[in-house]
Amino acid sequence: MSGSDQVSEFYAYVDSHQDHFVKRLSDAVGYRSISSDQTKEGREHVIEMGHWVRDQLAQFVANPKDAELVELGIQDKTDPQINLPPLVLARIGEDLQKKTVLVYGHYDVQPVGGWEEANPENPDAFKLGTTDKEKLIGRGATDDKGPIMGWLNVLEAHKSIADGLGKPLAEILPVNIRFLFEGMEESSSLGLDNWINEEAKKADKGWFKGVDCVCITDVYWMTTRRPSLTYGLRGIAFFSINIEGATNDLHSGSFGRMVHEPMTDMVKLFSALVGTNGVIFKEVEEMVPAPTDDEKAMYGKLDYAVDDLRKDTGKYVELSEVPLDLVMGRMRYPSLSIHGIKGAFDTITAAIPHNISGRFSIRLVGTQTPKDVHAIVDKFLRQEFNKLGSKNKMALVLETEGMPWVGNKDHWNFKAADAAIQAIHKLVPDYARDGGSIPIVLTLEQALDKKNVLLLSMGKSDDGAHSLHEKLDRDNYFKGTKVYGTYLYELAKQATS
Amino acid sequence: MSGSDQVSEFYAYVDSHQDHFVKRLSDAVGYRSISSDQTKEGREHVIEMGHWVRDQLAQFVANPKDAELVELGIQDKTDPQINLPPLVLARIGEDLQKKTVLVYGHYDVQPVGGWEEANPENPDAFKLGTTDKEKLIGRGATDDKGPIMGWLNVLEAHKSIADGLGKPLAEILPVNIRFLFEGMEESSSLGLDNWINEEAKKADKGWFKGVDCVCITDVYWMTTRRPSLTYGLRGIAFFSINIEGATNDLHSGSFGRMVHEPMTDMVKLFSALVGTNGVIFKEVEEMVPAPTDDEKAMYGKLDYAVDDLRKDTGKYVELSEVPLDLVMGRMRYPSLSIHGIKGAFDTITAAIPHNISGRFSIRLVGTQTPKDVHAIVDKFLRQEFNKLGSKNKMALVLETEGMPWVGNKDHWNFKAADAAIQAIHKLVPDYARDGGSIPIVLTLEQALDKKNVLLLSMGKSDDGAHSLHEKLDRDNYFKGTKVYGTYLYELAKQATS
Numbered sequence: 001m002s003g004s005d006q007v008s009e010f011y012a013y014v015d016s017h018q019d020h021f022v023k024r025l026s027d028a029v030g031y032r033s034i035s036s037d038q039t040k041e042g043r044e045h046v047i048e049m050g051h052w053v054r055d056q057l058a059q060f061v062a063n064p065k066d067a068e069l070v071e072l073g074i075q076d077k078t079d080p081q082i083n084l085p086p087l088v089l090a091r092i093g094e095d096l097q098k099k100t101v102l103v104y105g106h107y108d109v110q111p112v113g114g115w116e117e118a119n120p121e122n123p124d125a126f127k128l129g130t131t132d133k134e135k136l137i138g139r140g141a142t143d144d145k146g147p148i149m150g151w152l153n154v155l156e157a158h159k160s161i162a163d164g165l166g167k168p169l170a171e172i173l174p175v176n177i178r179f180l181f182e183g184m185e186e187s188s189s190l191g192l193d194n195w196i197n198e199e200a201k202k203a204d205k206g207w208f209k210g211v212d213c214v215c216i217t218d219v220y221w222m223t224t225r226r227p228s229l230t231y232g233l234r235g236i237a238f239f240s241i242n243i244e245g246a247t248n249d250l251h252s253g254s255f256g257r258m259v260h261e262p263m264t265d266m267v268k269l270f271s272a273l274v275g276t277n278g279v280i281f282k283e284v285e286e287m288v289p290a291p292t293d294d295e296k297a298m299y300g301k302l303d304y305a306v307d308d309l310r311k312d313t314g315k316y317v318e319l320s321e322v323p324l325d326l327v328m329g330r331m332r333y334p335s336l337s338i339h340g341i342k343g344a345f346d347t348i349t350a351a352i353p354h355n356i357s358g359r360f361s362i363r364l365v366g367t368q369t370p371k372d373v374h375a376i377v378d379k380f381l382r383q384e385f386n387k388l389g390s391k392n393k394m395a396l397v398l399e400t401e402g403m404p405w406v407g408n409k410d411h412w413n414f415k416a417a418d419a420a421i422q423a424i425h426k427l428v429p430d431y432a433r434d435g436g437s438i439p440i441v442l443t444l445e446q447a448l449d450k451k452n453v454l455l456l457s458m459g460k461s462d463d464g465a466h467s468l469h470e471k472l473d474r475d476n477y478f479k480g481t482k483v484y485g486t487y488l489y490e491l492a493k494q495a496t497s
Numbered sequence: 498m499s500g501s502d503q504v505s506e507f508y509a510y511v512d513s514h515q516d517h518f519v520k521r522l523s524d525a526v527g528y529r530s531i532s533s534d535q536t537k538e539g540r541e542h543v544i545e546m547g548h549w550v551r552d553q554l555a556q557f558v559a560n561p562k563d564a565e566l567v568e569l570g571i572q573d574k575t576d577p578q579i580n581l582p583p584l585v586l587a588r589i590g591e592d593l594q595k596k597t598v599l600v601y602g603h604y605d606v607q608p609v610g611g612w613e614e615a616n617p618e619n620p621d622a623f624k625l626g627t628t629d630k631e632k633l634i635g636r637g638a639t640d641d642k643g644p645i646m647g648w649l650n651v652l653e654a655h656k657s658i659a660d661g662l663g664k665p666l667a668e669i670l671p672v673n674i675r676f677l678f679e680g681m682e683e684s685s686s687l688g689l690d691n692w693i694n695e696e697a698k699k700a701d702k703g704w705f706k707g708v709d710c711v712c713i714t715d716v717y718w719m720t721t722r723r724p725s726l727t728y729g730l731r732g733i734a735f736f737s738i739n740i741e742g743a744t745n746d747l748h749s750g751s752f753g754r755m756v757h758e759p760m761t762d763m764v765k766l767f768s769a770l771v772g773t774n775g776v777i778f779k780e781v782e783e784m785v786p787a788p789t790d791d792e793k794a795m796y797g798k799l800d801y802a803v804d805d806l807r808k809d810t811g812k813y814v815e816l817s818e819v820p821l822d823l824v825m826g827r828m829r830y831p832s833l834s835i836h837g838i839k840g841a842f843d844t845i846t847a848a849i850p851h852n853i854s855g856r857f858s859i860r861l862v863g864t865q866t867p868k869d870v871h872a873i874v875d876k877f878l879r880q881e882f883n884k885l886g887s888k889n890k891m892a893l894v895l896e897t898e899g900m901p902w903v904g905n906k907d908h909w910n911f912k913a914a915d916a917a918i919q920a921i922h923k924l925v926p927d928y929a930r931d932g933g934s935i936p937i938v939l940t941l942e943q944a945l946d947k948k949n950v951l952l953l954s955m956g957k958s959d960d961g962a963h964s965l966h967e968k969l970d971r972d973n974y975f976k977g978t979k980v981y982g983t984y985l986y987e988l989a990k991q992a993t994s
């Protein structure tokens with residue numbers, strides 16, 4: 001069979017196995033793999049999902065040991081103590097004549113509080129909803145179970161082709177593949193960095209031996225109409241402001257206007273941190289140089305319109321009606337979002353909350369590091385809190401962090417993906433920076449001595465990752481599967497120097 | 498038996514039945530009567546508590562029909578539909594030669610989220626904790642199950658005395674008593690006003706026929722060392738600010754610095770409403786005249802020290818170190834407390850909450866009405882929101898309301914309570930205004946043609962009503978029971994003109 005015949009057969013397999021592939025995603029969505037749920041039962045769901053993913057991969061490896069679970073031990077500071085979900089690893093192909101690509105994804109998901117109310121037609125976040133024929137609705141559909149299932153679909157199709165030829169799967173695949181799927185991505189990837197760095201310390205780079213490039217499938221298109229290749233990410237510094245007043249919550253009737261109220265202090269501090277226009281307090285803004293004309297020209301070329309944002313948000317809530325402002329707002333400026341205030345009652349009860357934790361994060365760009373930004377935020381908040389003259393106690397905690405990243409978009413790894421997208425979508429991809437933060441990108445880039453890392457999206461900008469309306473377009477699930485497979489063929493074609 | 502012998506026998510009964518009375522409170526606390534819980538199961542707990550209180554009262558009435566449940570129908574806007582908890586009514590004594598006192602209390606309680614973490618030694622809010630020998634710890638211990646049990650204790654002691662004399666209870670009681678206990682006080686007393694006003698419309702005032710004065714036992718001492726008689730209350734206007742942005746929660750990485758974030762708008766609005774010093778925005782402050790010298794002198798006489806507040810709050814969080822400022826802060830100034838923000842995630846997740854509801858209340862004084870304050874807050878928030886230039890939608894909702902109240906502290910009803918307190922506690926009570934809001938006070942005063950209403954406290958200022966550390970001092974439970982009983986004898990002695 002010629003290479004192009006094999007690709008055609010792969011496409012035909014995807015086209016004729018759509019319902020089967022949807023069933024696979026449906027099975028995957030069925031696992032309540034919420035990594036932030038620290039109950040024993042909750043964690044068990046994540047672990048079960050990990051086992052299921054391993055079993056799926058086990059169908060496609062040459063030796064059973066090539067699809068394995070790596071236990072990462074007990075999660076720190078948990079009561080009751082719970083184990084970290086396992087890493088799922090698989091290796092297919094050891095041909096030194098072929099390139100080796102490392103594929104990363106995660107099988108855990110965000111929590112689903114409020115999903116039922118938000119989705120009267122698909123009230124169960126863990127039952128793949130297909131009421132809308134064009135959408136696959138459910139927690140994890142796009143982030144990141146859909147992409148992982150895409151890879152399994154690619155393997156299944158090629159296994160079928162290989163079986164038809166009476167050959168091993170690895171032999172007919174154009175590249176060697178390494179799969180690394182984790183179960184804690186939505187909870188700071190606890191345990192992952194340690195494992196990666198331990199492997200990478202080994203003389204031959206341990207499990208990573210021979211990896212030539214990395215493909216991470218945990219991002220989204222910049223719009224709903226044109227695929228993206230992502231070569232940059234913002235970093236993140238996620239903070240808690242803890243304010244403690246009285247020893248107990250107080251009755252607001254009896255104690256209102258007698259005591260300093262932590263909620264009042266909190267809203268004053270939050271209010272000082274960021275403007276309604278999205279601009280952060282001066283010291284953080286000053287860390288980022290103004291855009292050059294070249295930079296503006298580059299961002300101006302991207303295919304982005306105000307309506308793209310409106311499609312994603314469902315409302316007219318954009319900070320600017322100039323597309324360039326929006327694109328740069330996401331890609332090259334820091335942002336600050338306030339996520340909520342823990343410890344304050346959310347029912348109609350008239351207490352003065354006494355011990356509260358306000359959560360916010362700053363997305364970082366350029367040379368901003370979480371450490372530097374932490375120091376600047378800490379100093380600023382102390383100054384602002386002193387101005388308030390409150391007798392309450394305030395403390396800032398840096399909860400999680402990730403560095404900003406910019407990769408090399410001119411590398412052959414990107415060229416292969418570009419060709420795959422053009423082949424399937426008949427569109428030139430946007431070369432985008434994403435506003436999100438994926439610390440694994442930097443970890444892998446550093447551990448693998450600057451091997452090129454590509455972010456290859458399957459989902460669209462309106463897929464609602466993390467939201468109560470998460471979905472993956474049905475059509476996109478199949479096209480995404482084809483893009484992944486095609487990317488492997490294009491990788492094989494690329495000259496490496 | 499002489500009157501004084503009977504009083505002595507009453508005191509002796511209380512002293513010798515302490516464990517039995519604690520058991521009664523323990524049984525009462527055992528009911529999970531959280532009126533804000535709108536599940537069917539939750540409401541069933543409140544209704545069961547109502548039945549239990551009725552059964553308790555039934556032991557002491559002459560005819561079974563004198564202890565009754567009044568059904569108030571279905572609660573509006575509930576899904577699933579749930580019934581309002583019943584009113585519990587009881588009448589003892591129809592002697593036209595005696596005064597008739599109406600006693601009000603409530604058998605529902607506040608929610609208990611977080612109780613277990615806050616009380617490692619007494620983790621169950623509905624199991625009366627006695628790990629500290631001097632305290633009765635549990636939800637409702639002081640607000641308001643303790644006081645209701647106090648009245649039942651008074652009845653039981655007198656039933657025992659009456660049985661000994663071979664007389665009916667009503668005959669030996671110095672006054673006729675009417676009990677009105679509700680199960681929705683912590684949830685705006687839904688249904689109560691309607692029922693009261695329907696009865697009071699009747700020519701002979703219906704169930705209220707013959708009532709001479711009212712005693713409400715749902716307040717607290719101003720300090721921990723001296724009982725109070727309360728003759729004034731602040732009103733309340735409880736608001737939600739609803740801010741709606743995008744159709745869904747958005748990923749803060751992808752959309753941070755592209756959209757107007759509702760949380761940012763919210764903290765700006767809250768920040769404009771009130772200062773860290775407790776001062777509310779100008780238009781609300783201007784509704785209240787500055788205190789006169791006479792007023793200052795009156796408040797200055799109260800037995801209150803900064804340390805009293807510190808005992809209640811457990812920390813140094815007072816707005817002022819001048820006792821007069823604190824007393825006036827509670828009694829004669831309005832206050833504003835922010836209670837929480839609903840719809841924002843309270844776990845570590847990096848979303849931009851899209852539809853949030855910020856809860857706050859203003860306690861009202863003097864001539865401030867909820868209606869006037871609502872209009873002023875609404876206008877102010879619109880102005881402030883316009884200044885923000887946000888494209889999100891903002892709406893203000895007045896959720897619950899209550900008028901401020903000042904009663905006649907020179908009335909014989911107060912003199913009777915004063916004498917009872919002096920007899921039991923050997924202390925002259927503080928005549929205080931409470932910073933809280935109890936709409937039933939005004940409802941009853943108006944329905945009963947300005948009959949005097951007394952607020953007679955059992956609990957101390959540090960009892961932590963509504964908090965996660967609610968308790969009633971054991972000693973105070975017995976003394977409070979004695980005060981209630983003594984108050985009945987003192988009422989009988991009072992000249993009414």
